[in-house]
Each structure stands twice: as structure tokens, then as C-alpha cells.
Amino acid sequence: xxxxxxxxxxxxxxxxxxxxxxxxxxxxATVLVALDAVDVAMTEAAVGAGISTVLLLxxxxxxxxxxxxxxxxxWLPLAVSVATGALLVYGALGLPDFGDPDAPIHKNVVPxxxxxxxxxxxxxxxxxxxxxxxxxxxxxxxxxxxxxxVIALLRRRKQGPEKASGDA
Amino acid sequence: MRNDLVxxxxxxxxxxxxxxxxxxxxxxxxxxxxGGFQAGVIVAAGIVFYAxxxxxxxxxxxxxxxxxxTMVASGVLIYAGVGLAGLLLGGHYLDYSxxxxxxxxxxxxxxxxxxxxxxxxxxGVMLKIFYMFTSRGNSED
Numbered sequence: 001x002x003x004x005x006x007x008x009x010x011x012x013x014x015x016x017x018x019x020x021x022x023x024x025x026x027x028x029a030t031v032l033v034a035l036d037a038v039d040v041a042m043t044e045a046a047v048g049a050g051i052s053t054v055l056l057l058x059x060x061x062x063x064x065x066x067x068x069x070x071x072x073x074x075w076l077p078l079a080v081s082v083a084t085g086a087l088l089v090y091g092a093l094g095l096p097d098f099g100d101p102d103a104p105i106h107k108n109v110v111p112x113x114x115x116x117x118x119x120x121x122x123x124x125x126x127x128x129x130x131x132x133x134x135x136x137x138x139x140x141x142x143x144x145x146x147x148x149x150v151i152a153l154l155r156r157r158k159q160g161p162e163k164a165s166g167d168a
Numbered sequence: 169m170r171n172d173l174v175x176x177x178x179x180x181x182x183x184x185x186x187x188x189x190x191x192x193x194x195x196x197x198x199x200x201x202x203g204g205f206q207a208g209v210i211v212a213a214g215i216v217f218y219a220x221x222x223x224x225x226x227x228x229x230x231x232x233x234x235x236x237x238t239m240v241a242s243g244v245l246i247y248a249g250v251g252l253a254g255l256l257l258g259g260h261y262l263d264y265s266x267x268x269x270x271x272x273x274x275x276x277x278x279x280x281x282x283x284x285x286x287x288x289x290x291x292g293v294m295l296k297i298f299y300m301f302t303s304r305g306n307s308e309d
Contacts, residue, residue, distance in 0.1 A: 039201045039202065041201075042201055042202060043206055046206055046209040047209050050216075051209055051213055051216065051298075054216050055298060055301060058298065058301035058302045059301055061301075061302070062301070062304055124203070125202075125203050125279065126279070130278065133264075133282065134262060136286065137251065137262065139286075140243060140285065140290075143290055143293050144241070144243070147240045147292065147293030148240070150293075150296065150300050151237070151296060151300065154301070
């Protein structure tokens, strides 16, 4: 994964960047499978490696395939991202151990989720759709809004007075 | 790429299995990994695969824009409608326990419809974005 990230940073050909990020997504999906997060891994493989690669290729079709030379040296953004990464690693050091049964997140609502009063064997689905129904409704609305935004931005106006109004 | 025999045969084999797998992911999401979001994306991926082989124009005939746009909106409406159904049957908004004759059955029914809604919207949005991007620079077909 580190190799593919480095290659993404170094290379200037956007086509290979897209292919490399697809490969990165697949590697990420395998890592998630190894962490037993199969639902997330499936999403990562389908969205990250599948759909977004195709969408990026579609976008690449509209523009030049060679990245423009940056106008100035990237030291300030590099410093900011390194600092943020270091801060995140520092924060992660304070987290409880991986799989620690006494971790705080296993103490509050998780026992109720695990008791599984909705009797759906996949806890992820139960949490997503039932216990956190409002969140998922919000997420669906976000996806909907994204779609509407793309439609509003990219739709070609049909010439003609009857389609010109009320057509967002 | 319509005339490439290998691609056509592989596509004929793959696309139905992708769609069947999406249905499995959708309706088996209660028991195994998966759910509406993944299923929607997989359906969209299958249709995008079709578009890569047969061209966007053929795909737009197969899955027209009006269908896709209806899917985008109707998914959210299905989801919100499940919430309203709970409200009408005397529960809280998005409380599925009142949807069946006993709470567990009601939860199952609610989760099922909610996942259908999520899958519909996600699939519609993915396809719509794909159509939008590919139809802008239509020099290939």
C-alpha cells in the first residue's frame, strides 16, 4: 500500500494514478477483511476500486491526462499533512489495545446491540438500519443530494422554452 | 468494443452473475455481510460494465435516464415512507417494531424496506453520475 501511495504521489500520468488508486482500494479491502470488517471491505472494493475508478476514468476522458506542473513548491502542504498524520498517530497511541474487551466502546451501548433484540444475525445491518435508522436516513439523503447536485451542475440545458424552466 | 468476441462472451457470463450477486447481497444482508449500499453499488457496477462493452448509448436505451432519476428520488422516499408508516401505525418515526404482528417481525420488515430504499438511491445516483460524466465528452460513440 505504501508503494502504491508513493507511486501515486510521484507519477504525473493521471491514467496510471487512477489505476494505482484502484489497486490501493483493493489492498485496503483485503486489510479490512483481515480486520473482520467484511461489510466495509465489500463497500471499499465495490465503491473504491470499482465505481470510482470508472468515474475517474470518465472524468479523465474530459480533461488532459497529464498532471500540470505545480505552481509552487509543495513544502507547506507537505508539512501540514505530516503534522496531521503525526498528530493522528499520537492520538492513536492513547487508544485501548486492539480487541481489548474492557475498551470504553464495548461498555456503553454495544452490549445492547450484541444482545440483538431485533434478531438480525448480521449486527452491522441491525445497527445501521434499526438502531441508527436516523443516521442511515441522513446518509441516504446525502447520497441523494450528491446525485441531485451532479445533475444540477452537469445537465445540458435542452434548447427550447418548454424545458427551460423547472428543470433543475 | 462491441465487436470484441471475448469481451462480449465474458460480459454475457458476468453481468447476470453480478446482478444475481447484488440481489444476494441485498436480501441476505440480514444474515451475512452486505446490505443496501453494497447491493446498489454492485448493480450499478454491473450496468457500468455493460456500458463499457456495448457503449453508453445502448445502456441509456436499456436503462433510460428517467428510470435512473426516478430511482434516485424514490429510494429516499421509500426510506422516509417506512418511517412514516411506523408513525401512522402508532410508533415513533423509523420505529419498525409496529410494522409486523410482533416487534421482531416488524423490525425485519422495516430493515428490509429500508435496505431496498438505500439500494435504489445508491444505484440511481451512481448510474446518474456515470451517465453525466460520460455523456459530456461524447466523442467515442
